[in-house]
Amino acid sequence: MSRDIAVVAFAQSDTLRSTAELSEVEMLMPVLHEVLDRTGLKTADIGFTCSGSCDYLAGRAFSFTLALDGVGAWPPISESHVETDGAWALYEAWTKLVSGDADTALVYSYGKSSPGSLRDVLTRQLDPYYVAPLWPDSVALAALQAQALIDAGDTDERELAAIGARSRTTDNPHAQLKGPVPQGDYLVQPLRTGDCPPIGDGAAAVVLAAGERARELCERPAWIRGIDHRIEAHSLGVRDLTDSPSTRLAAEKAGAFERPVDTAELHAPFTSQEVVLRKALRLGDGVTINPSGGALAANPMMAAGLARIGEAAARIHRGESDRALAHATSGPCLQQNLVAVLEGDPR
Amino acid sequence: MPEVLKAPLVVEFPFTRSLGPVQSAFLTALRQRVVLGVRTRDGRTLVPPVEYDPVTADELSDLVHVGVTGTVTTWAWNPAPRRGQPLDTPFAWVLVRLDNADTALLHALDAPGPDAVHTGMRVRIRWAEERVGAITDIACFEPDDEEAAEVTVHVGEFDDPVTGIVAEARLDYTYSPGRAQTAYIKALENERRAVGERCPSCRKVYVPPRGACPTCGVATSEQVEVGPAGTVTTFCIVNIKAKNLDIEVPYVYAHIALDGADLALHGRIGGIPYDQVRMGLRVEPVWTEDGRYPDHYRPTGEPDAEYDTYKELL
Numbered sequence: 001m002s003r004d005i006a007v008v009a010f011a012q013s014d015t016l017r018s019t020a021e022l023s024e025v026e027m028l029m030p031v032l033h034e035v036l037d038r039t040g041l042k043t044a045d046i047g048f049t050c051s052g053s054c055d056y057l058a059g060r061a062f063s064f065t066l067a068l069d070g071v072g073a074w075p076p077i078s079e080s081h082v083e084t085d086g087a088w089a090l091y092e093a094w095t096k097l098v099s100g101d102a103d104t105a106l107v108y109s110y111g112k113s114s115p116g117s118l119r120d121v122l123t124r125q126l127d128p129y130y131v132a133p134l135w136p137d138s139v140a141l142a143a144l145q146a147q148a149l150i151d152a153g154d155t156d157e158r159e160l161a162a163i164g165a166r167s168r169t170t171d172n173p174h175a176q177l178k179g180p181v182p183q184g185d186y187l188v189q190p191l192r193t194g195d196c197p198p199i200g201d202g203a204a205a206v207v208l209a210a211g212e213r214a215r216e217l218c219e220r221p222a223w224i225r226g227i228d229h230r231i232e233a234h235s236l237g238v239r240d241l242t243d244s245p246s247t248r249l250a251a252e253k254a255g256a257f258e259r260p261v262d263t264a265e266l267h268a269p270f271t272s273q274e275v276v277l278r279k280a281l282r283l284g285d286g287v288t289i290n291p292s293g294g295a296l297a298a299n300p301m302m303a304a305g306l307a308r309i310g311e312a313a314a315r316i317h318r319g320e321s322d323r324a325l326a327h328a329t330s331g332p333c334l335q336q337n338l339v340a341v342l343e344g345d346p347r
Numbered sequence: 348m349p350e351v352l353k354a355p356l357v358v359e360f361p362f363t364r365s366l367g368p369v370q371s372a373f374l375t376a377l378r379q380r381v382v383l384g385v386r387t388r389d390g391r392t393l394v395p396p397v398e399y400d401p402v403t404a405d406e407l408s409d410l411v412h413v414g415v416t417g418t419v420t421t422w423a424w425n426p427a428p429r430r431g432q433p434l435d436t437p438f439a440w441v442l443v444r445l446d447n448a449d450t451a452l453l454h455a456l457d458a459p460g461p462d463a464v465h466t467g468m469r470v471r472i473r474w475a476e477e478r479v480g481a482i483t484d485i486a487c488f489e490p491d492d493e494e495a496a497e498v499t500v501h502v503g504e505f506d507d508p509v510t511g512i513v514a515e516a517r518l519d520y521t522y523s524p525g526r527a528q529t530a531y532i533k534a535l536e537n538e539r540r541a542v543g544e545r546c547p548s549c550r551k552v553y554v555p556p557r558g559a560c561p562t563c564g565v566a567t568s569e570q571v572e573v574g575p576a577g578t579v580t581t582f583c584i585v586n587i588k589a590k591n592l593d594i595e596v597p598y599v600y601a602h603i604a605l606d607g608a609d610l611a612l613h614g615r616i617g618g619i620p621y622d623q624v625r626m627g628l629r630v631e632p633v634w635t636e637d638g639r640y641p642d643h644y645r646p647t648g649e650p651d652a653e654y655d656t657y658k659e660l661l
Contacts, residue, residue, distance in 0.1 A: 020351045023525025026558040029566055043564050059358045059520035069557060072564025115356070115520040120429060128362065128514045129370055130395045130482045131453055135431035140440045143423030144453075151421065151466045188440070189424035189461050233401035237442050237451030238393065241421065 005097045006214040006221030007342065008207050010310030010317075011035035015176040015202035015298035018114040024053075024063055028110045028203045029070035035106070035205040039217040043072040046207075047102025049079045050093045052086035052109035053302050056121050067110065078102070085109060086204060086306030087229075087267075087328030087338045094227055097210045104213060110203035111301035118199050118301070125331060127234055139196055139270075141332040143188040145241040146272035150190060152242045155275045157190055163271040163296070164194040170293030172311075176200045177297050195271040202300030204307040222313035222324075222342040226254030229328075229338035236333060244280040247327065247337040251281050254339045256325050261341070263288045263315055263324040265308040269295040273334055277327060281339075291315065305329060309340055316344040352529045356522040362514045367398040371510055372410055372503035377484040380474050383501055384413045384448050394448035395482075410503035414446030416471040416491050421451075424461035433487050439464045443488055455487040463490070480509030527558035527567065536639045539632075543608055545569040551609035574605035577644070578652040579628040580660050581611075584621055599624040603644055604660040611660050618645030627651035 086109025
């Protein structure tokens with residue numbers, strides 16, 4: 001059985017360096033209300049709800065159960081959760097809709113990085129035997145990848161700086177970093193502060209709907225023509241860090257190479273990672289890359305990948321794109337990658 | 348906006364992890380200043396060695412010696428070492444392909460500065476003085492200019508193999524409870540009042556409030572003082588002494604519905620023998636002199652509440 005599934009609404013919070021005055025559910029709730037308001041749906045109308053978050057960020061066990069308070073999960077709703085970026089929650093919801101288990105889905109994700117030290121927190125996702133005991137932080141691992149790209153002649157520091165500057169020229173009202181930002185000192189050489197994403201708290205949400213239901217809820221639905229995710233070997237020393245075969249394979253399975261896209265929303269937290277992704281996804285100069293600013297303008301952990309899909313869909317909703325690629329990543333040096341291809345009805 | 352409450356929160360979790368046969372051989376060999384790789388069926392040597400081929404998923408077991416010297420395949424200069432990292436002075440993160448290995452190992456390189464590091468440079472292991480069978484038995488790498496070593500087969504058997512590691516982890520957070528819980532904590536601490544919040548939709552009063560009604564999914568905002576007295580809705584008898592808790596067992600821990608609240612909170616019951624606590628018992632909070640929250644609840648002496656008055660709160 002095949003059903004057309006579309007993103008029919010997207011909402012996101014501002015991404016802020018600290019939201020200490022709000023609990024996670026207090027930060028998330030306005031985003032949930034906004035995304036439901038866009039469709040006129042209520043919680044009770046939603047067939048399946050799926051969320052993405054990570055307890056390590058704020059150091060709060062089972063925080064996603066408290067976040068469910070913001071949905072209104074009683075009487076019990078059909079619900080699931082992934083401990084990673086919300087893009088993977090969207091994938092799970094998409095499978096529910098494709099299989100006919102539901103006609104609508106609410107997908108949301110959120111991350112509060114401000115209570116902890118994000119660079120250190122992220123070391124805990126690494127191989128516990130050979131890597132995590134060395135506490136290599138997220139910027140250090142990205143820097144190893146950036147140096148490999150420079151050594152291979154794929155990029156240089158000037159091009160990396162230009163990627164950061166272009167990302168931050170966005171007019172996205174929710175972005176954390178906008179406008180000219182000094183390229184700064186080396187955080188871990190060869191990456192300067194301008195090559196790295198701001199650390200911030202934020203949330204994102206989308207509503208999915210199937211077939212005619214999507215057309216009822218949205219004037220121009222963003223149809224998911226394909227979606228797939230793939231993973232690299234976990235040991236960094238086994239991988240070619242200058243390439244992303246998992247991204248390429250996911251894109252192929254999602255049908256990204258069948259016809260050109262006009263827009264790509266890439267989840268590249270570091271400038272050097274955009275270089276890898278453009279190569280893997282064969283994105284030419286004619287493609288508008290990250291009009292939202294991408295993760296270099298706002299990188300709420302666990303929400304930034306879902307926001308890429310939401311941003312790509314919103315451009316289709318507004319008629320600014322006809323065929324867009326959205327990418328999400330998780331793990332060090334682009335370890336896991338998800339690619340979705342979205343299209344609007346012909347105008 | 349009222350002042351935001353904050354408190355340090357330290358999360359520590361020392362996991363004890365068992366090792367597979369390949370990992371055990373690798374870490375045991377490190378203790379003896381030897382590095383082992385594992386051969387794949389297509390003849391590649393993986394270092395650090397893994398139990399299964401990352402490409403084919405074949406189970407791997409052919410261990411070989413590899414060099415204690417190698418070549419940097421990529422590097423990154425870390426000007427500001429962080430807690431737990433191999434060196435506490437500026438160093439380079441490196442991926443090193445040891446001689447006779449086909450894959451690279453992540454570690455630190457002790458070098459005077461970024462100008463002294465480049466891809467392709469030769470490095471050698473500096474061993475830790477005390478070795479326990481862990482990746483940190485390699486203290487770091489240091490620059491080297493010697494010839495590459497020969498490869499030899501190793502049976503991977505040791506008299507006293509390392510069978511597990513303890514993975515220490517500590518993360519430091521600054522905890523903030525958010526708007527609703529901040530208001531609750533402040534009213535309790537400063538005025539000894541229990542202030543809940545009412546859902547604008549279903550009108551239920553939540554104590555302590557968490558900012559959202561879990562039934563309706565909307566923000567709670569209207570503040571409602573509840574209690575101070577309440578009713579035991581259900582309870583248990585605790586017979587095991589908790590670590591660092593100075594309370595004699597057995598004692599009773601109960602769900603208490605404060606008067607006016609639509610959700611029961613937790614509290615210890617005192618001032619009554621543990622085996623006389625019952626559902627419906629009317630209780631009130633007992634504060635210690637400088638307590639920031641009730642130390643426990645004790646009977647008020649009122650007649651027990653009728654079951655019908657609290658059955659919805661169980």
